[in-house]
Amino acid sequence: MTTHQGVDKKALRRAYTASLSGTALEYYDFAAYSVAAATLFGDLFFPSGDDLAGTMAAFSTYAIGYLARPLGGIVFGRLGDVIGRKKVLVHTLMLAGVATFLIGLLPTYATIGGTAAILLVVLRFAQGVAVGGEWGGAVLLSSEYGDPKRRGLWASAAQIGPPAGTLLANGVIALLGALLTEAAFESWGWRVAFLLSAVLVGFGLWIRLRLEETPVFKAIAQREEQPSAPVSEVARTERRALVAGILVRVCPDVMYSLFTVFVLTYMVNELDMSRAQGSAAVMIGSAVQLGLMPAFGALSDRVNRRKLYLYGTIAAAIWPFVFFPMVSGGSFVLLALGIVVALVIHAALYGPQAALITEQFSPRLRYTGSSLAYTLAGVIGGAPAPLILAALLNWFESWWILGVYLGLTAVLTVVGLWLARDPAEEDEVAPAAEEKVLS
Structure with a gap:
């Protein structure tokens, strides 16, 4: 059986899996670092005797992963439009996997001093470059095999990666924390979470190397319509689209940082709860997201995508003012419920x-x-978010300023939705009918 484009459904499912597995790996890498940065890396790589200073330094390295993403977007994005989606995605997957594996082998400050922090920054930068090149291609890998009228569903493959990666990383770290003593976990146990990325890289490469190029890119290449300088062409001819695309991401990025990264520090330092409880709550929320990502993607194919996004943005701006009072008593059940609602x-x-x-x-x-x-x-939203959240809480000593910050990012996202457009039929490219997708 084939899709409307003449693409075998088996190929479509394989493309969906390839997109999901790659982004899951790269967000496993990011999530493993996020948990370690919130709970361990301050002491292991940035010791200062000041808990806040150590946490801020660790979160600064977290931010570098975001700041490196535009370089990956420029380099790999350009290549993806010129030489093809598949070739680029193989390289981004390998870069992310190698960088994460090496973090697992990295000596700490106690062994090699400040050089450890420098090496951690370099590897974190490499992770960011890989993620910057991965996302756009992963979205196209799945969506360009499918019906444009169901783009919300097929493109959601790349969106399942963050909760899948977060769930897996938190699960591995929680399991290690349960099996090992605190001393063993802080000494060597945390490394296992990073070394396991090699398994995910192997699976992702196996899937991606079996795929051929997407039908849409094949058609563009067949007509010799690839751009010669795509970065400058986007900046010159599609500026409004670029600004809209940037702004619609800001609020979700900050919200994700607040409820999966910063919340771990908040609950340990402000609520006197354990790291294991925080990881468990984030895992529950991430598990719920696994099914909701494609569900909301599919819903956006049936209703106006921008309106659905607007309602979600309004809800995001409101939720912190419910969440923080709700968890103030230190109840794990309420913490888990609050994070689940936030991730919904x-x-x-x-x-x-x-x-x-x-x-x-x-x-x-x-x-x-x-x-x-x-x-x-990511540079505007996700990168500085944990740093800003930590600084705001330290300055104002109250949770309400965190809600105000998220609300301001929601305003930016609403502006982005106003600038955005609905899809146009004339934009679609009909793939070459004679091409077979899989060998």
């Missing part, structure tokens, strides 16, 4: 997000445009 709201935004951003750009510039929007938004 995030899924309503993140599920349709890939389709919303990619359809802002013309097909021949989609890898570059989507990658730039994704990565530049």
